[in-house]
Amino acid sequence: MxxxxxxxxxxxxxxxxxxxxxxxxxxxxxxxxxxxxxxxxxxxxxxxxxxxxxxxxxxxxxxxxxxxxxxxxxxxxxxxxxxxxxxxxxWGYVRQDSREGLRMRVSAGANVGERLMALGERRYAGIRETALTWLDRVEIARNRIDDRPTDFSGGMRQRLQIARNLVTNPxxxxxxxxxxxxxxxxxxxxxxxxxxxxxxxxxxxxxxxxxxxxxxxxxxxxxxxxxxxxxxxxxxxxxxxxxxxxxxxxxxxxxxxx
CATH class of the missing domain: 3.40.50.300 (P-loop containing nucleotide triphosphate hydrolases)
Structure with missing residues (x-):
């Protein structure tokens, strides 16, 4: 600091x-x-x-x-x-409209893992485990990892957006x-x-x-x-x-x- x-x-x-x-x-x-x-x-x-x-x-x-x-x-x-x-x-950016901050056609896990892949992470097991950890942190059930944001409530989508943004430790x-x-x-x-x-x-x-x-x-x-x-x-x-x-x-x- x-x-x-x-x-x-x-x-x-x-x-x-x-x-x-x-x-x-x-x-x-x-x-x-x-x-x-x-x-x-x-x-x-x-x-x-x-x-x-x-x-x-x-x-x-x-x-x-x-x-x-x-x-x-x-x-x-x-x-x-x-x-x-x-x-x-x-940096992270949490949008007012979660549809602008998430990829709505891919799974919750893919939304969280995408930023890791952008940094060069290629181990599927590691990406999935990190995504699961972040779903835990934002209080989304682990069994929703393969669900799309279209199936989530507004509050869940915002929490998913937070996980997506924070996974790279901005x-x-x-x-x-x-x-x-x-x-x-x-x-x-x-x-x-x-x-x-x-x-x-x-x-x-x-x-x-x-x-x-x-x-x-x-x-x-x-x-x-x-x-x-x-x-x-x-x-x-x-x-x-x-x-x-x-x-x-x-x-x-x-x-x-x-």
Whole structure:
């Protein structure tokens, strides 16, 4: 473990023509830290996540990432093979729609094992045993290893997506509204699972959510966005218990009034 940030965002800006997706966003993220990005629809939080995950080109600014060898790289300067390798090894991305994050026509075991095969693992028995271990960790019965995600519930698919992403022991995971559309009891189970994995594996997570309860439960720090700009940031409990910005106060009060 090091005191150096794992990821640094510096002046991140994205324009869609004359519309601002996000503007001049900067922060540091450390290993083992969970950062929540919150705001209403259209606030720019998903654009920011896309920039951080190197899925969108920035209009201005940079994302710096400390690689496993300790060298800090600007992710925009990585070659395409380097980007693909990073996405398959050191990063994970849990999508809001599990159908976008899973291969729906192959088995649960193949979904988990695919990332291992991308790294050169070819021993079928070893891949299957690792997949079984990860199904255990995300609370999916072992006898479902040969079932396809189409036969799974929404909560099971999200847990499978988590297993698929974590099997290569990444240091950084992006999550885009991972509990959206799930029943409250299913959400609680998923969030409890994620909390445990963060504690066990020392993951750094950037999570986008509109649900302040999710942010409070999972995150150490919070970034509040409005119209593409950060209006407040700080320790999660501090921001949610004593918001300084008028928009943050409105967000919090709307939850309390619900």
């Amino acid at each position: 090091t005191d150096e940030p794992l990821l640094r965002a510096r002046g991140l800006t994205k324009h869609y023509g004359e519309r601002i997706g996000c503007a001049d966003v900067s922060f540091d993220l450390y290993e083992g830290e969970v950062l929540a990005i919150v705001g209403e629809s259209g606030s720019g939080k998903s654009t920011l996540l896309g920039l951080l995950a190197n899925e969108l080109p920035a209009t201005a600014g940079e994302v710096l990432y400390r690689m496993r060898d300790g060298i800090v790289r600007d992710i925009a300067s990585l070659s395409e093979p380097e980007r693909r390798l990073l996405a398959r090894t050191d 240091r950084l995971v992006f999550m885009d509204e991972p509990t959206s559309g799930l029943d409250v009891s299913v959400q609680a189970r998923l969030l409890d699972l994620v909390r445990g994995l963060v504690a066990d594996l020392g993951l750094a997570i950037v999570i986008v959510t509109h649900d302040l309860a999710v942010a409070r439960l999972l995150s150490h720090r919070i970034v509040v966005m409005r119209r593409g700009r950060v209006v407040e940031t700080g320790l999660t409990d501090q921001v949610l218990d004593d918001p300084r910005d008028a928009y943050s106060q409105l967000l919090v009060s709307s939850v309390l009034a619900a």
